[in-house]
Amino acid sequence: xxxxxxxxxxxxxxxxxxxxxxxxxxxxxxxxxxxxxxxxxxxxxxxxxxxxxxxxxxxxxxxxxxxxxxxxxxxxxxxxxxxxxxxxxxxxxxxxxxxxxxxxxxxxxxxxxxxxxxxxxxxxxxxxxxxxxxxxxxxxxxxxxxxxxxxxxxxxxxxxxxxxxxxxxxxxxxxxxxxxxxxxxxxxxxxxxxxxxxxxxxxxxxxxxxxxxxxxxxxxxxxxxxxxxxxxxxxxxxxxxxxxxxxxxxxxxxxxxxxxxxxxxxxxxxxxxxxxxxxxxxxxxxxxxxxxxxxxxxxxxxxxxxxxxxxxxxxxxxxxxxxxxxxxxxxxxxxxxxxxxxxxxxxxxxxxxxxxxxxxxxxxxxxxxxxxxxxxxxxxxxxxxxxxxxxxxxxxxxxxxxxxxxxxxxxxxxxxxxxxxxxxxxxxxxxxxxxxxxxxxxxxxxxxxxxxxxxxxxxxxxxxxxxxxxxxxxxxxxxxxxxxxxxxxxxxxxxxxxxxxxxxxxxxxxxxxxxxxxxxxxxxxxxxxxxxxxxxxxxxxxxxxxxxxxxxxxxxxxxxxxxxxxxxxxxxxxxxxxxxxxxxxxxxxxxxxxxxxxxxxxxxxxxxxxxxxxxxxxxxxxxxxxxxxxxxxxxxxxxxxxxxxxxxxxxxxxxxxxxxxxx
Amino acid sequence: xxxxxxxxxxxxxxxxxxxxxxxxxxxxxxxxxxxxxxxxxxxxxxxxxxxxxxxxxxxxxxxxxxxxxxxxxxxxxxxxxxxxxxxxxxxxxxxxxxxxxxxxxxxxxxxxxxxxxxxxxxxxxxxxxxxxxxxxxxxxxxxxxxxxxxxxxxxxxxxxxxxxxxxxxxxxxxxxxxxxxxxxxxxxxxxxxxxxxxxxxxxxxxxxxxxxxxxxxxxxxxxxxxxxxxxxxxxxxxxxx
Ligand SMILES: Cc1cc2nc3c(=O)[nH]c(=O)nc-3n(C[C@H](O)[C@H](O)[C@H](O)COP(=O)(O)OP(=O)(O)OC[C@H]3O[C@@H](n4cnc5c(N)ncnc54)[C@H](O)[C@@H]3O)c2cc1C
Ligand code: SF4
Ligand code: FES
Numbered sequence: 001x002x003x004x005x006x007x008x009x010x011x012x013x014x015x016x017x018x019x020x021x022x023x024x025x026x027x028x029x030x031x032x033x034x035x036x037x038x039x040x041x042x043x044x045x046x047x048x049x050x051x052x053x054x055x056x057x058x059x060x061x062x063x064x065x066x067x068x069x070x071x072x073x074x075x076x077x078x079x080x081x082x083x084x085x086x087x088x089x090x091x092x093x094x095x096x097x098x099x100x101x102x103x104x105x106x107x108x109x110x111x112x113x114x115x116x117x118x119x120x121x122x123x124x125x126x127x128x129x130x131x132x133x134x135x136x137x138x139x140x141x142x143x144x145x146x147x148x149x150x151x152x153x154x155x156x157x158x159x160x161x162x163x164x165x166x167x168x169x170x171x172x173x174x175x176x177x178x179x180x181x182x183x184x185x186x187x188x189x190x191x192x193x194x195x196x197x198x199x200x201x202x203x204x205x206x207x208x209x210x211x212x213x214x215x216x217x218x219x220x221x222x223x224x225x226x227x228x229x230x231x232x233x234x235x236x237x238x239x240x241x242x243x244x245x246x247x248x249x250x251x252x253x254x255x256x257x258x259x260x261x262x263x264x265x266x267x268x269x270x271x272x273x274x275x276x277x278x279x280x281x282x283x284x285x286x287x288x289x290x291x292x293x294x295x296x297x298x299x300x301x302x303x304x305x306x307x308x309x310x311x312x313x314x315x316x317x318x319x320x321x322x323x324x325x326x327x328x329x330x331x332x333x334x335x336x337x338x339x340x341x342x343x344x345x346x347x348x349x350x351x352x353x354x355x356x357x358x359x360x361x362x363x364x365x366x367x368x369x370x371x372x373x374x375x376x377x378x379x380x381x382x383x384x385x386x387x388x389x390x391x392x393x394x395x396x397x398x399x400x401x402x403x404x405x406x407x408x409x410x411x412x413x414x415x416x417x418x419x420x421x422x423x424x425x426x427x428x429x430x431x432x433x434x435x436x437x438x439x440x441x442x443x444x445x446x447x448x449x450x451x452x453x454x455x456x457x458x459x460x461x462x463x464x465x466x467x468x469x470x471x472x473x474x475x476x477x478x479x480x481x482x483x484x485x486x487x488x489x490x491x492x493x494x495x496x497x498x499x500x501x502x503x504x505x506x507x508x509x510x511x512x513x514x515x516x517x518x519x520x521x522x523x524x525x526x527x528x529x530x531x532x533x534x535x536x537x538x539x540x541x542x543x544x545x546x547x548x549x550x551x552x553x554x555x556x557x558x559x560x561x562x563x564x565x566x567x568x569x570x571x572x573x574x575x576x577x578x579x580x581x582x583x584x585x586x587x588x589x590x591x592x593x594x595x596x597x598x599x600x601x602x603x604x605x606x607x608x609x610x611x612x613x614x615x616x617x618x619x620x621x622x623x624x625x626x627x628x629x630x631x632x633x634x635x636x637x638x639x640x641x642x643x644x645x646x647x648x649x650x651x652x653x654x655x656x657x658x659x660x661x662x663x
Numbered sequence: 664x665x666x667x668x669x670x671x672x673x674x675x676x677x678x679x680x681x682x683x684x685x686x687x688x689x690x691x692x693x694x695x696x697x698x699x700x701x702x703x704x705x706x707x708x709x710x711x712x713x714x715x716x717x718x719x720x721x722x723x724x725x726x727x728x729x730x731x732x733x734x735x736x737x738x739x740x741x742x743x744x745x746x747x748x749x750x751x752x753x754x755x756x757x758x759x760x761x762x763x764x765x766x767x768x769x770x771x772x773x774x775x776x777x778x779x780x781x782x783x784x785x786x787x788x789x790x791x792x793x794x795x796x797x798x799x800x801x802x803x804x805x806x807x808x809x810x811x812x813x814x815x816x817x818x819x820x821x822x823x824x825x826x827x828x829x830x831x832x833x834x835x836x837x838x839x840x841x842x843x844x845x846x847x848x849x850x851x852x853x854x855x856x857x858x859x860x861x862x863x864x865x866x867x868x869x870x871x872x873x874x875x876x877x878x879x880x881x882x883x884x885x886x887x888x889x890x891x892x893x894x895x896x897x898x899x900x901x902x903x904x
């Protein structure tokens with residue numbers, strides 16, 4: 001019986017898990033981190049575009065601060081987020097970027113003097129200030145008031161991940177890769193650790209710790225069309241669900257990105273449009289200004305994705321063997337720009353489609369279609385990152401519903417979340433591990449270990465009826481056909497029914513290779529697919545019940561955002577032995593919001609069923625603000641009066657900016 | 664016009680008492696812009712569920728999927744089948760790394776060890792105040808550091824290297840590139856003496872025989888040879904001091 005102990009245990013070695021592990025290591029405790037793949041191969045490496053933080057260094061970022069970043073994030077979320085968390089986040093993001101810079105992440109820097117950029121398809125010259133020279137630069141991204149996305153060409157995630165992983169190695173985080181967490185060990189109240197399976201030799205190991213954190217990323221691979229890496233299967237969230245205690249929240253909030261390339265689904269970063277690239281239809285016509293005159297290609301992702309699909313439905317798509325698509329044109333940025341700042345994009349287009357996107361005219365246009373991209377939902381946590389329902393279990397990054405994204409996250413806010421949450425939650429987690437834990441009842445651990453062994457053995461022994469790959473592919477199709485960008489009650493009902501049947505079938509599959517003591521890819525599918533189906537059911541079922549449209553969740557039969565009935569978070573949980581999740585709701589309190597619900601500034605106007613509390617709260621907010629401004633109070637004091645929030649002092653400190661210092 | 668592809672994959676499970684190294688041949692229909700990733704996924708789903716191989720990003724950026732493709736180490740997800748005229752593709756695991764099973768090798772442990780050997784992190788005595796303005800870096804200097812930061816730890820240069828085969832402890836082009844990267848980064852305050860301590864021997868920069876295969880095969884087109892030569896000049900100067 002193999003039982004391993006450490007003070008803290010982190011599952012997942014993407015940006016979130018690694019950054020959190022560093023925070024624990026810095027507190028002087030031992031920390032073990034498990035990952036399916038070598039950590040530098042985690043999906044975080046795929047971040048191309050960049051990370052939002054309101055440094056305000058560049059000319060187009062001038063005047064930026066936490067307040068604007070917060071406001072953009074709340075609007076972007078379509079008022080679905082937890083505003084206190086959004087505040088914690090916006091305040092800490094500049095610190096996260098600066099810390100990464102100190103760790104050697106080679107952020108692109110500001111060069112003083114004039115530079116030519118493309119804005120709204122026009123070449124424009126902007127002048128960078130002398131005093132900004134050498135500071136971190138930022139590019140434009142969708143849904144933001146300022147150019148706020150810090151970047152390194154289009155390999156931002158790669159550099160960030162390497163910076164953080166190297167720092168973790170330095171701090172002696174014990175990294176164990178090819179080790180998959182397959183079960184959470186708990187006593188009904190407290191999490192004790194996990195059972196993990198060694199993907200090289202098949203061995204089961206119990207990792208026990210005072211506190212456990214899940215940072216396993218998103219669940220995009222439940223969809224047929226997705227930008228996500230093949231390991232983004234959501235099994236980390238699923239094992240939390242399988243405790244029967246933890247809640248997965250807002251699982252129906254799934255983001256679709258406008259510009260993955262067809263057919264491989266590899267992403268062409270939002271930076272393409274941020275830097276000035278445009279969308280064209282079958283006639284080569286730039287259609288976005290017709291739909292979104294103000295923000296055009298740079299409205300938020302859910303809006304652009306829907307507009308594209310709408311345009312395709314009007315017959316303006318380009319026919320291809322893989323279905324209709326549209327074109328992304330970045331050649332207008334000029335070859336030099338593409339070859340420097342969008343190099344990976346160029347490489348992807350060349351390799352996977354034989355197109356050079358720097359070529360002018362139709363030759364250089366890349367075929368694109370909106371696809372699944374990001375999981376706003378996840379393991380529900382308090383602002384400290386701890387589960388409300390299972391002591392000692394924390395979640396962080398895309399796997400979590402810490403809830404700063406609500407129903408739509410802004411580009412560049414996600415890798416920012418991973419490191420920011422890694423810092424904040426990592427610190428709370430470290431405190432928890434220091435103050436809690438101790439005596440573990442090894443009988444419980446042994447019981448979990450032997451149960452898990454029996455389960456895997458039963459999978460290989462069973463002469464089941466079904467093929468696990470067929471079930472998996474069918475699930476992906478259902479999700480893509482019926483639980484994607486446009487949703488209807490009817491389609492969602494069909495999806496739930498069919499997924500439930502697939503879930504039952506998944507209990508009866510045949511695994512051909514019977515070996516338990518080595519890498520066995522079919523066995524791995526056999527225990528992962530039922531978990532993926534549980535996740536899929538949480539998504540589809542939550543979407544069926546949510547009879548409104550908010551952010552990325554769009555119901556054709558309920559096209560309005562319904563603030564009267566749906567200012568709430570969906571919480572799903574799973575009772576062992578059942579074949580559907582159970583659902584309960586958590587109210588969002590408008591009267592506590594710093595920014596009560598209003599129009600987002602893009603998408604159709606007047607599409608909201610208003611809640612009278614919004615107006616009431618807005619009047620309160622306005623009155624407080626007016627009074628305090630008259631008294632000459634600072635923006636920090638006003639913010640605190642409107643919506644106080646907790647944050648560790650080291651992260652809450654004001655951020656210095658050129659021109660305004662710590663103001 | 665679609666054609667038939669013949670994929671020959673190496674199979675062997677070192678953990679099994681009965682497994683013997685052998686090749687298995689699979690035939691499949693080629694589709695436009697098909698990659699080896701697509702082939703292997705289809706093979707696993709439809710013909711041989713037991714075949715082990717590694718992919719993560721399937722987009723040429725994570726470095727998981729390097730393997731020997733008709734004798735040359737390449738990223739399988741970025742390798743198009745149409746580039747093989749006769750439609751026959753032979754797949755083998757990369758040498759130089761611990762074999763896991765079939766096409767899968769343990770690059771993760773090798774690279775973690777490499778990172779520890781060259782202390783692949785910024786060395787700096789300063790405590791950074793993350794609330795204050797960041798250190799200014801000349802834009803070109805940041806860009807140059809980025810150019811050297813692009814290694815994806817795929818291991819192709821290592822598998823390409825004859826020196827490495829003769830000298831198992833050789834740090835490889837990627838390890839030397841990493842030292843050049845930190846030498847170049849103004850945030851890192853290590854001196855050339857410090858780097859000499861780490862790689863100033865035959866398992867390091869003086870082991871390289873300049874056979875160039877590393878640079879030829881690197882999927883990121885990193886300037887491996889010129890950086891190794893640069894490090895060597897710096898360290899020779901140091902040695903002769
Ligand atoms: C193509 C693409 C481009 C993107 N670009 C941007 C961008 O420009 N800006 C931005 O802000 N965001 C971007 N995102 C989103 C962002 O990349 C992710 O949200 C973020 O990286 C998630 O990080 P994470 O640490 O939560 O998880 P990940 O990086 O996904 O890491 C998950 C980790 O968990 C491990 N794991 C999973 N399951 C288990 C298990 N059962 N047991 C053990 N380990 C497990 C994995 O091995 C991995 O180490 C992009 C996403 C995609 C798909
Ligand atoms: S230097 Fe090139 S070949 Fe070598 S590991 Fe890095 S990316 Fe791969
Ligand atoms: S799978 Fe990531 S490089 Fe091939």
